[in-house]
Amino acid sequence: MCVSCAWGKPAKPHPLEFCENGAKATSWEVTNRRADRAFFAAHTLTELETWPDHDLEEQGRLTHPMRWDAETDKYVPVNWQDAFEEIGRELRAMPPEKVDFYTSGRASLETAYMYQLFARIFGSNHLPDSSNMCHESTSVALPESIGASIGTAILSDFQNCDCIFYLAQNVGTSSPRMLHDLQDAVSRGVKIVTFNPLHEPGLQHFVNPQMPGQMLTGKDTPISSEYYQVKNGGDIAALFGVCKALIEADDALKASGTSKVAGTDAIPDDPSDAGTVAFAAAMAAADKKHVLDHDFIRQHTAGFEEFAAAARKYDWAELERVSGLTRAQMQQAASTYANSNAVLMVYGMGLTQHVMGVQNVHMVVNLALLRGNIGKPGANICAVRGHSNVQGQRTVGITEKPGLVPLDKLATLYQFQPPEWIGHTTVETCKAILQGEARAFVSLGGNFLRAIPETVAMENAWRNLRLTVQIATKLNRSHVIHGEIAYVLPCLGRIEIDEQATGPQAVSVESSVAHFHGSRGRAKPASPELLSEPAIIAGMARATLTKGVVPWDRWVDDYSTIRDAIEQTYPETFKDFNKRMFHPGGIPRPLPARERKWVTRNGKANFITPDRLFPEFSLGAQSDDVLHLATLRSNDQFNTTIYGFSDRYRGVEGTRRVVFVNTADIARLGFSNGEAVDLVTAIDPETERRVSGFTIMAYDLPEGCCCAYYPEANPLFPLDHHDTKAKTPSYKLLPVRLVRSGVAPAH
Known part of the structure; x- marks a missing residue:
């Protein structure tokens, strides 16, 4: 192995x-x-x-x-x-x-x-x-939501799904063998909806080294059919936007008389909302009686009404500001989701290494539960592990x-x-x-x-x-x-x-x-x-x-x-471990949630509503110069092992001391592409945390965000900067400032 x-x-x-x-x-x-x-x-x-x-x-x-x-x-x-x-x-x-x-x-x-x-x-x-x-955030969140400490997906789910929501995981760098499964899924017509701050090549296209035709011609397989560049830390807002679009479209169907399902008494605040009405009309035209799986929700879940009320309450403008996505993008993702029968939820450490990591995972499960996408072929939760x-x-x-x-x-x-x-x-x-x-x-x-x-x-x-x-x-x-x-x-x-x-x-x-x-x-x-x-x-x-x-x-x-x-x-x-350990494909681990048996305190799969969209940080009176940092791996490393100094996917050669920054932020903050800077932690001012000699590299990522390599950026992270329940360090979200080398931060 x-x-x-x-x-x-x-x-x-x-x-x-x-x-x-x-x-x-x-x-x-x-x-x-x-x-x-x-x-x-x-x-x-x-x-x-x-x-x-x-x-x-x-x-x-x-x-x-x-x-x-x-x-x-x-x-x-x-x-x-x-x-x-x-x-x-x-x-x-x-x-x-x-x-x-x-x-x-x-x-x-x-x-x-x-x-x-x-x-x-x-x-x-x-x-x-x-x-x-x-993945401690996974180990804490999933037991609360579905009674499993690990993801419920198996390899055959990639063969049975008709849509994959791919969140915060860079397959090309972290788990290249999964590209085969993604490529096979795409060839069957599966839509892959990706949420990731950076445009990563492995999530965009794949040339398979085992396909001579692709290697000789350079012809590749497109991976993501929809690619949404969510801000660092904006995942809860993005997923709430998708859920809000689904719930309000379902409400609109009910309000129009198309559906007579129980359990959704509220209707959109503005029934004339064009996006919601169009979404609901498209579902009606497709002879859909409802958007949500109400039978599954009623039989298998608890907490739906509280979650749905929270989703309806959020203002679209706030969801756009925090997520970095437009309302139209979140509604498009919802439409793709609603028109799929078996959706596989795949996520990685971009969600778990976060001060709200547990709530990020809860939101993935909430989205899955809305349409019964747990516990049936092709519809499960896949938490991509590292080692x-x-x-x-x-x-x-x-x-x-x-x-x-x-x-x-x-x-x-x-x-x-x-x-x-x-x-x-x-x-x-x-x-x-x-x-x-x-x-x-x-x-x-x-x-x-x-x-x-x-x-x-x-x-x-x-x-x-x-x-x-x-x-x-x-x-x-x-x-x-x-x-x-x-x-x-x-x-x-x-x-x-x-x-x-x-x-x-x-x-x-x-x-x-x-x-x-x-x-x-x-x-x-x-x-x-x-x-x-x-x-x-x-x-x-x-x-x-x-x-x-x-x-x-x-x-x-x-x-x-x-x-x-x-x-x-x-x-x-x-059971029969020694007898079966070399069985082709491995020995499946029993997972009750795959059979829709919920080993939770209430015996149900639970909608768990996050208490906010984004964490609160103490940044001082002036925060216009703060960027939100996420750490990355290059394709020339595995975890802390550095094989070399080439990240050909991102065009970095000979160094790892780079900070990726949006072009507009470089100009707004008064820097230039290629300039040497230090990164300074923007919270916890009692102790200065700084890494020096990083080169600014203009990159396609959302404004207000920046990225640097792990573990070179680790000295910036305070020990107490972690999820409160899982205690997972928040390597994917930290407020920082860029300052010219040797210069004290202005705040």
């Missing part, structure tokens, strides 16, 4: 299932470069701190377990068993509530299950992971919320009393480190210091940790900045052959579309000194734990026994 994105693998994949992201991730992992003993002997960590992130990872695969030596300021080789024993001694000397066990998104289901069990037997529920920083198993790790217990884990089963199976207190999210882990409350940080993959907000303060506080342990394949920023005792423990990659006592092992992952897949490594390991992730976790657990009855050695010898344990813990989700 691909080590890059989490997109699903079909039962019958293309003959050459090529994806640029996957190819880069694979070559990055099987590189012949080595960060070996000689490399670390030649460089102090103080020196390595000055290296660009790209250059650190460019050194290649880690080959030996290493421990920081304070006298020489270098990583020096260490014996595996000695490393485990010291880590165990240090952990046993600490209260469990002062130890955080972080997880990035690539570890297998087997590894993640062992890791959360290790943490809980140790006594900690501090299990923050990368999903806290990306290749970030969703699956949550499924097997990587969560700070003990209520989401069957603690009673863990207690019975492994004879210990699991902690029941709520652990740290990623943001709370950062706060604990900043406040000196955390003493140890164990990381299963990832580049934590580059992924989080509040970069400068966090790097300084990181050095005060007593113990930092990094399980990794390559060197990164989070390794060269370290605690008092620091270990880098190199592991096998998923692509490599994992030979254990019972032979070569397989692992499993969960895709974005809720299917479990088996994966076997095929490449020779980068070093004979490498251990597998399960073996490293078992080694730390044996050296640390004094309670619990866990067959760590047997699990490492034979990973199928870990899968048996996962099935024992989650019998309904993982």
Whole structure:
């Protein structure tokens, strides 16, 4: 299974299932470069701190377990068993509530299950992971709306839909394999309605490398039939506009006597409104009795009347101002939606990494519920995840919320009393480190210091940790900045052959579309000194734990026994796990909402009405010079991994320190295209947050907005700038000012 994105693998994949992201991730992992003993002997960590992130990872695969030596300021080789024993001694000397066990998104289901069990037997529920920083808004919002913690879509929905609403996700950069599904849908006549601030090439057209005709002629497939450039943070207003158009057209049909449905007592404030009347007339001409699916709403939902009243109440002028779209655009999107029978809702981190991320997701569900577009073929919610198993790790217990884990089963199976207190999210882990409350940080993959907000303060506080342990394949920023005792423990990659006592092992992952897949490594390991992730976790657990009855050695010898344990813990989700793990297309995860069974408190799918269109920021008396920043990935990176300095989709070469700005804003603010500027955070004035040496690049995006790359712009983001419920950092919306380099901001 691909080590890059989490997109699903079909039962019958293309003959050459090529994806640029996957190819880069694979070559990055099987590189012949080595960060070996000689490399670390030649460089102090103080020196390595000055290296660009790209250059650190460019050194290649880690080959030996290493421990920081304070006298020489270098990583020096260490014996595996000695490393485990010291880590165990240090952990046993600490209260469990002062130890955080972080997880990035690539570890297998087997590894993640062992890791959360290790943490809980140790006594900690501090299990923050990368999903806290990306789709936690989904994990909070969807259970409230439809009783599912993940999206309900599967790959066949792309074959059964007749319309796709595509929101705030750049397929070309983040999940190129999905382009095959979008292209196939377009070829069937499916309309793709896109909402995105930037015109992204992957959402406009696609030349398929597996179609010789397209490659030879350059003929491409148009992707989006309608493309709406919504402002950064304007998604709720845009979706409210679409919903308002649908509801008022339905009201107008009722008022005209065309429809006699119950449950919509209100009519538009202005029944003579031309747009609404035209929409309703078109529906009537098409012999539509109503616009909304009233049978579905009545039978399956709650909260419709409150939501519909809020939609009717909003003024079109306000919706236009906040969304950046015209009324005609929102009504056109509504018309396309109303004339479709099965609409697939696809969204990404542009909605979730937001101070109103949970409410953004609620709005996507609200739009789907209006016409019953959940729980039927082709009509579902597709939350596009990033890392290749970030969703699956949550499924097997990587969560700070003990209520989401069957603690009673863990207690019975492994004879210990699991902690029941709520652990740290990623943001709370950062706060604990900043406040000196955390003493140890164990990381299963990832580049934590580059992924989080509040970069400068966090790097300084990181050095005060007593113990930092990094399980990794390559060197990164989070390794060269370290605690008092620091270990880098190199592991096998998923692509490599994992030979254990019972032979070569397989692992499993969960895709974005809720299917479990088996994966076997095929490449020779980068070093004979490498251990597998399960073996490293078992080694730390044996050296640390004094309670619990866990067959760590047997699990490492034979990973199928870990899968048996996962099935024992989650019998309904993982029925016959070992028997089915290599089933073509994967094992579908049971999702009651796909069958219109709503596991919510009231047993209904819920319309949940956002309390406002846009967040309130404290910007001072003068805010005309404030732009709303969103961070982006280039096509030459994956999350915090920077493969190179080319973003050919956006015409950027040789640098990542650029800020994309609308041409009119450049002129209005008195700058020029190509000018060097600093970006300064426009909120929280007590502490100046600034990134320097960025070049202005004129770009086609809405006025009042700007964009810059992640993680270069991360130092601008205050730690408290996040969704209030999900605590997901708001990387897609931050007020900033542009100032000439070296000049203090005027406000």
